[in-house]
Amino acid sequence: MDITDLILADHHRQRLAFAVLDDVDPSDTERLGALWGDLAQFLEVHAAAEEAVFYPELLRLADEGGEETRDAIGDHNEIREAVEKAAAAEVGSRDWWDAVKAARSANTEHMGEEEDDGLPDFRRHASAQLRNDLAVAFETAKTTAAAPQLDTDVKDPDQYVEEHS
Ligand SMILES: [Fe+2]
Ligand SMILES: [Fe+2]
Numbered sequence: 264m265d266i267t268d269l270i271l272a273d274h275h276r277q278r279l280a281f282a283v284l285d286d287v288d289p290s291d292t293e294r295l296g297a298l299w300g301d302l303a304q305f306l307e308v309h310a311a312a313e314e315a316v317f318y319p320e321l322l323r324l325a326d327e328g329g330e331e332t333r334d335a336i337g338d339h340n341e342i343r344e345a346v347e348k349a350a351a352a353e354v355g356s357r358d359w360w361d362a363v364k365a366a367r368s369a370n371t372e373h374m375g376e377e378e379d380d381g382l383p384d385f386r387r388h389a390s391a392q393l394r395n396d397l398a399v400a401f402e403t404a405k406t407t408a409a410a411p412q413l414d415t416d417v418k419d420p421d422q423y424v425e426e427h428s
Pocket of ligand 1: 313
């Protein structure tokens, strides 16, 4: 198992989950709310698990200046803020759709950056053993039992890089 594969797989599931929303009858707020609830939770847990497990190792091995990491934490914040906006809006309302779209766009851009920069850099610098160990840690961090211990708060990117350097 390899953490970079698991991150890619999560990204695919996120794209699918946004795509499912496209096919829901817009008046069916019960389904929209249920589907979005799980997706919002998944987005938060995925980002927080990356911050707990992946980015400290990326920083250590392949992002010594912290540029990629700083950018990623900023993106995670943007996704979190859109998720919060959706939570504050009435499901199915214009404001809600706007917030869901903002989360989708921020997430799509961010996943592309991880897939084009962070993950390739990590594959080039991390051993197969480490990629395997982090895969187990990443999946464990996202479990129902462990996820409540993750820090899903907005973070200052500079402070994050400093704390993990
Ligand atoms: Fe991320
Ligand atoms: Fe990601």
